[in-house]
Amino acid sequence: MTILTDQTFDKAYEAHNKAEMVEFFATWCPHCKKMEPVVAKLAQEYAGKISILTVDVDQAPLASRKFGISGVPTFLFVKNGKVVESLAGEYTESELKEQLKALL
Template sequence: MERLNSERFREVIQSDKLVVVDFYADWCMPCRYISPILEKLSKEYNGEVEFYKLNVDENQDVAFEYGIASIPTVLFFRNGKVVGGFIGAMPESAVRAEIEKALGA
């Protein structure tokens, strides 16, 4: 999964595909739990859904703009708008269900 900076983040969320952004920090243990799940799903959705990571410590402007107060926060974007997401580490089945719900929106 590509790691984003603030500028690249603003570009990728404009996609008309579903874009999944994992807001994380290197020191965050729940973030380390969910990262391999998102990696796996990025391979399964192979281009149908785009997956990215954004380090909140390195991109505090974006974290502030989207009100990220807890990590991991995973937000789903389409055409620059938030269309779903979740906060906290969840099992793969729950993450997949959230993605499927956003795909249907």
């Protein structure tokens, strides 16, 4: 998985406008570290179906502001370029899968 910055965010976000999960995280966040293997697993499982993007809020303050991110981790579920759901905090793999299935 590629970690996006302000320089790479817009291009990656617009390239996958059908279905995306965008995770906003921080390297210093213990909750984000717990979510890292879950997000990596989902990225493999949904490869080719749903784009999983990860955004380091410290490296992408403009993208974070654009979506009103105030806490990490935050997951945005995007369909056809529109945010359809936003979740903040730790979630189980099954909880995230339910949101991903809704995008398909």
